Amino acid sequence: MRLRLNGIRKSFGATQALKGVSLSARAGAGLAVIGENGAGKSTLMKVLSGAHAPDAGTMELDGERYAPSDPLEARRRGVAMIYQELNLAPHLTVEENIVLGVEPSRWGLLDRRRRREEARKVLADLHTSISPSAPVSALTIAQQQLVEIARALVHEPRVLILDEPTSSLTGVDVEHLYAVLDRLRARGVSILYISHFLEECQRVCSDYVVLRDGESVGAGDLTTIPMREIIRMMVGREVNELYPRTPHTIQGPLLELRRLAGRPKPRSMSCVVREGEIFGLFGLIGAGRTETLRALFGLDEVESGTAHVGGMDVTGWSPRKQLRGGMALLSEDRKREGLLLNRSIAENLLITRPEPISRGGFLRLRAEQHMALDWMERLDVRAQGALQPVGELSGGNQQKVAFGRLLYHQARLLLLDEPTRGIDVGSKASIYRRIGRAAEQGKTVVLVSSYIPELLGVCDTIAVCCRGEVVAVKPAAEWNEHALISAAIGQSAEGEATGADEREL
């Protein structure tokens, strides 16, 4: 065994983040560390990378005691960590970043030649053509990630830990990353891989360990275990159906976009969404889906084209006016746009519709708190109370609050932009149930998502965008994963794209 952990415990004040985690990772193999948000994955990784010392338990690296006092010692021992957020100095060059903290030197002066050599060597190992002298700020996100990995390779790593490494990568770059990881595994490096996407874990890893509430609750061979079983272990109960189908009736057209163009995107979006429908929008990153929602809702400027809701022209209305008219938007970026992070759950939930809890422009604080608690229970938000700052909650619970705001607002038309990005399976299921129930109540949902199983599972109709235009619209049942991707990259047959659906304008 390359790495063995036994009974690791870690508390922060009264909170027990890890209550007993045991795992073992083989050399030259991938171990998927699976768990919901808040299950203790991040804390465990920080213990492994030397950022936190465990309160109890033992760690062994290749049979020797492993107890790093800081991240640098962990790296020297060959345990390297690639964080979800990249940690590079943008103004330094690639090679300066690669040797940062361990600069080769002679007589206290930098040895530039050796630095270049070392950087060249690890970059070559990664089969990349990134120039060692390029400034990091000039690289793409995918290239920056490779530089991070290169930085880890300087120390001849024995264990490489990756936390959600694909969250900011596109398809091709993800494949490249897989190839790099394959080569590292072949060289005997053992890989600890954290991802919300079980499909990714299966691609990279052969073993798994499942964490729940700070404990390891299961481990074994990832290639043979059914997905359902893993999900059951993660959430601690049977998830019968991740995508529940709630019966709902679809009526006449509600939202009509006619050649809607925004600045700088989309180019010309046309589609019809019917009342009571769950309407999916698929496309590659950059296809203009998010921008369509933003231009429609009034967050971005409309350049040309029109948007009608229920026959009324709402083109260019401000968000305030759209909200009054019953439209609401869930932002794809809940930290930067979706939530007031330092404010309470109550404020975040209820801000758009103060009328039921206020009198003459003044809020009734007690009514506000009751209303918030009531909604928190309905939405299954786990928190210390309605006045807890929303930024202290886990990602899944934050998202429930952000989504809950639309429901409390009683919006008739819900624009959801990547509503399940970066949240755990349990919270995802809860969001899907909520979407279903909204449709059941006759509300209309426009769902932008990059996650195909979710679109296929939840939507009635799916439209595919490519380069700022809708290229195909079909009932969800007539789509499959392959067809969606082909359409999104502009590969679909002419007839399929235009003739198949008379609803496309």
Add this chain to the structure above:
Amino acid sequence: MSGTESVGFKAQLRRWVQVGGPFLGLVLVCLFFAFARDEFGDPARESIFKPGNLKIVLVQTVVVGIGALGMTLVIVSGGIDLSAGSLVAFCSVLGARLIVAGSSPVVVVLLAVAAGVGIGLLNGGAIAGFRLLPFIVTLGSMSIVRGAAKWLGKNQAISIPNDSGISAVMKVHSPETLFPLPHGVWIMLVLAAVTAVVLRQSVFGRHVVAVGSNESTARLCGVRVRSVKVAVYALAGFFFGVAGVMQLSRLTQGDPTVAVGLELDIIAAVVIGGASLSGGSGSILGAIVGALLMALLRNGTSQLGWANYVQEIIIGSVIVLAVGLDKWRQGRAK
């Protein structure tokens, strides 16, 4: 489930510090003065804590305190207003000229405050309309308004009669007892109470907080971000105008060179009171306590016979300490 789980000790401590921090600071300062001895080795507490002196401390709090009400709104909305000191000077000079010209006190107050609101509107309009940085805009208006005040006062202080209606506002009667307090102190307390309710409990107050916490989110939630910003700077101008009248009343003269650097005292009071300079949180009660704490520090150290520079060093340290506490408090929410 919600609402029942025990709160982590550290989180609880943080929240307690947020609410109680300014009071704790005030208690510490009082404790210090309770044991300090002056240059002759006598306990200073008798002179500092005698009712007549406490009244003076309160009177010295009024200008900064009222200014801090406006500044709290601005800082909570994520902005800053550096023109506060110049505005106070401008309004006091304007008031003095009006009194000398024979206007009634009511007209003086109305026009001085209206001038404050007007300049606030200009600040807010530039910041919201052209999306300029509040720091830069108000740095500019700080200089412009100071210049205007000097022009208005022909570069000298304008004295007003001691028996005018305006002078009566801050006049101290029976200097040995705490009560009756001058009207100015009561005005500050009433304005503070009203502003606190508006900030905490009104829909407008919530929108101010939302804009300061995250402007994009506020927009997403249908808050009229620009109108809120303009309103906030106009309100701040209102409070600075009132503070200018108080200044005029206390000095019985309108001096265009007075209140230089006052904006920094006001900002310090707001920050000591628990507001975050990055916006989205702050308390009116805390700001008033912060203003009181600074006035007490100034008054107490001069009673001890300490040199002016010692006061400055101490007050500076208190400000840094307050900001440090703010950082620590926010540590977890980030």
